[in-house]
Amino acid sequence: xxxxxxxxxxxxxxxxxxxxxxxxxxxxxxxxxxxxxxxxxxxxxxxxxxxxxxxxxxxxxxxxxxxxxxxxxxxxxxxxxxxxxxxxxxxxxxxxxxxxxxxxxxxxxxxx
Amino acid sequence: xxxxxxxxxxxxxxxxxxxxxxxxxxxxxxxxxxxxxxxxxxxxxxxxxxxxxxxxxxxxxxxxxxxxxxxxxxxxxxxxxxxxxxxxxxxxxxxxxxxxxxxxxxxxxxx
Numbered sequence: 428x429x430x431x432x433x434x435x436x437x438x439x440x441x442x443x444x445x446x447x448x449x450x451x452x453x454x455x456x457x458x459x460x461x462x463x464x465x466x467x468x469x470x471x472x473x474x475x476x477x478x479x480x481x482x483x484x485x486x487x488x489x490x491x492x493x494x495x496x497x498x499x500x501x502x503x504x505x506x507x508x509x510x511x512x513x514x515x516x517x518x519x520x521x522x523x524x525x526x527x528x529x530x531x532x533x534x535x536x537x538x539x
Numbered sequence: 540x541x542x543x544x545x546x547x548x549x550x551x552x553x554x555x556x557x558x559x560x561x562x563x564x565x566x567x568x569x570x571x572x573x574x575x576x577x578x579x580x581x582x583x584x585x586x587x588x589x590x591x592x593x594x595x596x597x598x599x600x601x602x603x604x605x606x607x608x609x610x611x612x613x614x615x616x617x618x619x620x621x622x623x624x625x626x627x628x629x630x631x632x633x634x635x636x637x638x639x640x641x642x643x644x645x646x647x648x649x650x
Contacts, residue, residue, distance in 0.1 A: 431582070460637065469642035470583070470628060483637045517582050526571055528638070530582030 429454065431520050431531035439537045445506040448534045452499050452520030458482075459501040460528060461493060464515040473516075476501055477523075505536075513538045541566060543631045545641025553649050558616040560644045562629035565610065569631040571638065574603060574614050577626045586627075587614075619648045 432451045440446050452459050460483075461473040472485040476495035493503040499520075505512055515535050519528035544563045552558045562572075570591055575583035589596045589603045589612065596603045602615040616623055626645050632638030 462640075470640040472637050472639070475637055485637075519582075526632070526638075527573075527585060527588070529585065530575075532580070532582050 431518055431529055433516075433518050433531040433534050435534060436532065437535045437537075439539060440508050441539055442508055442510060444508050445504060446508060446536060447502055447504045448516055448518075448536075450501045450503075450518030450520075450531060452501070452518075453529055456520035456522055456529075457499055458521045458523060459495055459499065460519045460521075461501070461503050462517040462519065463487070464517055464533070465513075470517070473503065508538045510538050512536065541639055543629060543639050543641040545629050545644060547644060548642070549645040549647070551647045551649060552619045554619065554621060556619050556648075558619045558623065558646055558648070559613055560627050560629065560646070561611065561613045562631075562641050563609075563611045564631045566631070567610065568633060571632045572603070572605065572612050573630050573632075573638065574601075575628040575630065575640075577628065577643075583628055616646075619646075621648045621650045624648050 434449045458477045460475040463471045474493050475483040479495045490506045495501045515533040517533045519530045521528045546561050573588035574586045576586045577583040587598050587601050589605050591607050600617045605612045624647050626643045628643045629641040630638045
C-alpha cells in the first residue's frame with residue numbers, strides 16, 4: 428500500500444505570495460490532518476478534514492485554509508505569506524478521525 | 540489544559556543503554572497516547588500507542604509506561620542502538636479528535 432504523498436517536497440516563496448500544498452492520503456483513509464513543524468514550536472495542528480468537512484481547526488490565522496476532495500485528497504493554502512510561515516508542513520492520514528495517523532514526508536516551505 | 544509537556548529536550552545514551560523520555564498532560568479526558576519517531580528529512584512515524592486502561596505496553600525494545608493518577612507517561616527504549624537516534628514525540632488526544640504533540644526529544648545513541 429502506498430504511503431501518504433505530499434507535493435511539492437520543497438518550495439521557496441516570497442513574502443506576500445500565496446502557496447498551495449497537496450496531500451494524497453493512504454488509499455481508504457478518509458481523514459487528513461495538517462501540521463506545521465518548526466524547531467521552536469514543534470508540531471502544531473492546523474486542521475483536520477474528514478469526508479470533505481473540516482472537523483477540527485487549530486489556532487492559526489485565517490490565512491491558513493484547506494479543503495478535501497471527494498477522493499480524500501487534500502490541499503492547504505496559505506495566503507499573504509510571512510517570513511514566520513517558513514516551516515515543514517506535514518500531512519497525516521488515518522482511517523477515521525484522529526487516531527493512528529500516518530504522516531507524509533512533508534513540504535519544506537521557505538519564505539524569503 | 541491542552542498541553543503535553545515532554546522532557547528532556549535532548550538525550551545522549553550509550554549503545555546498549557536504556558533511553559527514557561517522559562511526558563505529562565493535564566486533560567484527564569485524553570484517551571489515546573501515541574509516540575512518534577522522526578528521522579531527519581522524514582515525516583513522523585507511529586511507533587507505539589497506549590490507552591489509559593493499560594499501565595504498560597511493550598513492542599520489541601520499546602515500552603510505554605502509563606501512570607493515570609500522575610497524568611504521566613513515558614517511553615523506554617531498551618538496548619538502545621545507533622539506529623534509534625531520532626527525534627521522538629509523545630502525543631495525547633481524544634478518540635475521534637485531534638491529537639496534541641509534545642515538543643520532541645532529540646535522542647542520540649553513542650556507538
